[in-house]
Amino acid sequence: MRAEDPALDDTAALGSLISPVAGGRVEKLVTDAISKGANIRAGTASFNGAIAQPVVLEGVREDMDLYYQESFGPVVAIFEFATNEEAIRLANDTEYGLVCSVFSKDVAEALAVGRKIRSGSCHINGATVYDEPHLPLGGQKASGFGRFGGMACVNEFTEDRVVTIKAPGQHYPI
The missing domain is CATH 3.40.309.10 (Aldehyde Dehydrogenase; Chain A, domain 2)
Structure with missing residues (x-):
């Protein structure tokens, strides 16, 4: 590459x-x-x-x-690292905490490790680049100033508006 x-x-x-x-x-x-x-x-x-x-x-x-x-x-x-505890310590030894990934053949073990890592989101057996508009994105520690994405973001950047169209010959009773 x-x-x-x-x-x-x-x-x-x-x-x-x-x-x-x-x-x-x-x-x-x-x-x-x-x-x-x-x-x-x-x-x-x-x-x-x-x-x-x-x-x-x-x-x-x-x-x-x-x-x-x-x-x-x-x-x-x-x-x-030699143990999961050491891996967790290494992952948390930073002022940042936006996203993490944990890879393992044992998904339950990976989830247990992921729960102990201080990050805004955690991906099990997947890359950290995972941007879906319906999911909130934001971090912890110095990586976080709230969340972006998800319904809160949709609501913040959306303005409701009603548009009607009367087709020719269509009658609306008054």
Whole structure:
């Protein structure tokens, strides 16, 4: 999978980030992690302005900026853990809490883990990108300022209006 400017190559799997500044921010996070011992598991740490190639890093630790900051780029950090309790601690060790995913062959166990992670929504055996207009979206901690979506959002952005049409020859009794 590679990223490219969609205006130059519409076959690329990923487009550009919002700006070169965003690309520089992602590059800084990845470079910091690698300089402190993280390893590239897949992809490449390649950056060109707003184009950031996808990269998977393993060995991300608490002394790396990427551990605490959301990259908003094509970066995956792999964290190893031995127990569910350690995984829950790692997932909750952040000021953010928008969305989480828990993957397991045992759905009941995954649900039990998901219930302990402080996030606005949790997906069991599914990706965090799951935007349905009828479901509210919002986070906890620094990721949350209420909820967006669902009926509350529909009601907030909808104005009721009545329109009638009288067809030719149709008679409405008065």
